Amino acid sequence: AQSVTQPDIHITVSEGASLELRCNYSYGATPYLFWYVQSPGQGLQLLLKYFSGDTLVQGIKGFEAEFKRSQSSFNLRKPSVHWSDAAEYFCAVALSGGSYIPTFGRGTSLIVHP
């Protein structure tokens, strides 16, 4: 079965600093990859997704992610963090050719210091 690992439970950055959230997956084939953000008391919002093609994916709110097949990783990045980016971030993986149901990582909580 596929699995998703987000090794960092919490990440603290200063406003204006760059951000990288890590995500590794375990699956033999290339899956579909997603990053979601969840603000307190809210549902999940899709930031970006990778299905195929260019391995550098641009998303909403200035986020991007890079798929690295050799490392089984799909790390999320942002060059300059804003205080409003403080939230929970989830990486998710879905089987290609399957039911497309995403398996979510445990999440990384982003704290932004002024």
Place this chain on the structure above:
Amino acid sequence: EAGVAQSPRYKIIEKRQSVAFWCNPISGHATLYWYQQILGQGPKLLIQFQNNGVVDDSQLPKDRFSAERLKGVDSTLKIQPAKLEDSAVYLCASSRTSSPETQYFGPGTRLLVL
């Protein structure tokens, strides 16, 4: 366009009581999902509907959980009887089809079982 609606937003019950959650997906979305999100974890799929049929309920604890989407539009998730470990946020999501495209999430129902 209106988003995914869920009610109630919060519910507190005692163990062994029953509870029901309601979800109204985005208009025209054929696929509806119910997820359980336990504190500190990512969402876990409970059941997926395609129109009014069940596509995947392999992770639904069928001895106590049930769900229906009779007319292929809104859906109800029920727990009877509830256990302490059912305390979680129950998220509903919808998508136009079941292929790997964007799932839109509702705000969730936060359940506390005492």
